[in-house]
Amino acid sequence: MAEQTYFWQEKMANGQIKLGLNQAAREELGQVKYAELPQVDQELAVGDTLLAVEAQKMVQDLPTPIAGRIVATHEALTTTPELLDTNDDQENWIAIVAQD
Template identity: 40%
Template structure:
């Protein structure tokens, strides 16, 4: 998945990652997600998110290298939250660079 399909916001070296509208449109309605564990170390070649959706099953690579400090646990219980437009609720993970 191309980098235009996810957004990042950095605050004090911690990067929040989510899917852009283009990413959501390519995937379709998200029905299942697998997120990394908090504390996991990721490189930019590691999978950040495994997602199953109406149009595709994708492994989405991490846009930044670092340690996972938080994941959106609401997305695990209800993957459809990632379909939303509100970044406060539709984020995937937070990564400390």
């Protein structure tokens, strides 16, 4: 997936951006077995690791497509990483980023 992002983006009413795993990434990775989330208040530059995953087809650090500060993470992914395998954006989101 050269030059392609692994994430969908949703601009929220407050201007923050919610990021989640997109269909192309799910197909490339296969079933996710482990997910390591960024830390709340962590500052990320474009290309920094947003999500580290261990999946059926590969172990990969996935780079963030946007810069900003992590304001929330989907903590359920640490114990239930298979939520990333679903098409439901309410379940497969990873983090919310503020671009202050």
